Structure formats: structure tokens, C-alpha cells
Amino acid sequence: NAGVTQTPKFQVLKTGQSMTLQCAQDMNHEYMSWYRQDPGMGLRLIHYSVGAGITDQGEVPNGYNVSRSTTEDFPLRLLSAAPSQTSVYFCASMGDGGPGSEQYFGPGTRLTVT
Amino acid sequence: AQSVTQLDSQVPVFEEAPVELRCNYSSSVSVYLFWYVQYPNQGLQLLLKYLSGSTLVKGINGFEAEFNKSQTSFHLRKPSVHISDTAEYFCAVSRDDKIIFGKGTRLHILP
Numbered sequence: 033n034a035g036v037t038q039t040p041k042f043q044v045l046k047t048g049q050s051m052t053l054q055c056a057q058d059m060n061h062e063y064m065s066w067y068r069q070d071p072g073m074g075l076r077l078i079h080y081s082v083g084a085g086i087t088d089q090g091e092v093p094n095g096y097n098v099s100r101s102t103t104e105d106f107p108l109r110l111l112s113a114a115p116s117q118t119s120v121y122f123c124a125s126m127g128d129g130g131p132g133s134e135q136y137f138g139p140g141t142r143l144t145v146t
Numbered sequence: 147a148q149s150v151t152q153l154d155s156q157v158p159v160f161e162e163a164p165v166e167l168r169c170n171y172s173s174s175v176s177v178y179l180f181w182y183v184q185y186p187n188q189g190l191q192l193l194l195k196y197l198s199g200s201t202l203v204k205g206i207n208g209f210e211a212e213f214n215k216s217q218t219s220f221h222l223r224k225p226s227v228h229i230s231d232t233a234e235y236f237c238a239v240s241r242d243d244k245i246i247f248g249k250g251t252r253l254h255i256l257p
Contacts, residue, residue, distance in 0.1 A: 063243075
């Protein structure tokens, strides 16, 4: 099993550009989530999904869109990038034992917006 | 609102000394509590979790944590740290469908 994969590993965008961060998991997990990590801020939840076709907002959803058309994939879209979105982005999936289950994290995407 | 507070942003400790990383949560109902570790330039991985039952939870790499409901704390401890424990440690709480992380504590191991 590859676990949780993310592409790309690094990305530089100009202000106003759009892009999609890809996330896929091969563990057949229903729950997936996106976090951003900033120095001194820990991980903040952007969006999450409890299954295909179902998404919801986390703590910092503004400027980001998600969709979940399949169990495996959970892409994160930046519609119009801003320098404040410079961050490291982590995708995670969670086992199906309920809210007490372990989350499995991808390796992260480091995004710089100039 | 539910939140997680990690009281120290950085903790320096000498190699082979004991360490405690502090975590407090705010919630009036049952929660699930976690500690995750992030080694340099990597994603996060689970150290241990508390769901119910015994308040002392043992995890990987010799770490343990104690759930204290009256103090709403879930402190992480290790009796003797090694240079390989250099990492950032995150406390997290799960309730409903959301998993919320603290701001992290960076553990520095001094030779």
C-alpha cells in the first residue's frame, strides 16, 4: 500500500493563479481531510470529508474548495492564490473505527505564493 | 468551542533526561485525545491515543501519556530521551467529525 500520496511536493505560484493540490489514498478510508501548517500555528483544518459526495468546512476554509467524487481522491483547489496561502499542506485519511481512529498523513506539499 | 493548548512551544532537554510535554484541552464532554509526532521534513505519525478506560496510555518509542479529566490535561512523558526524539509533537482532540491540533511543541535534545 502506498498509503496517502500528495502531489506536487513543491509549488510556486504567482498571486491570483489557481491550482489543485492532489491527494489520494489506497486504504479505502471514508474520512479525509486537508490541513495547513504554518510556523507557530500548528496544523489547522481546512476542509474534511466523511465520504464520497460529502464535504464540510474546517477552521480555515476561506480561499479553498474541495470535492470528493471518489473514495480515493480528495483534491484541494486554490481559486486565486494569495501570499497568505504560503504554507505546507497536509492531506490525511482516517481509519473507519470512528473518531478515535488514527489519521494517516501524506508527505505534504510546500506551496509558496509570490 | 473545543480547543487544544500546548503550553510550551519549545522544550530543551538533555539526552537521557526525562521529559514532559504539556497539553490541555477544553471540552465538557467526552473526547478522544491523541499525540502525534513530526520528524523533520516529514508528515505526522501517531504516537498514542486515549479513547477510554485506563488513564495511562502507552505509545511507541517509549512514550506514555496520562489522561486527567479533572485537570483536562493529557501530558506526554518519556523517562529518558534520545537524540532521535528530536521532533515536533502535536496534541490533538477529536470530537464529532473534526480533529483539532494544538500548535505543537518542538523538542530539542541537548548533548
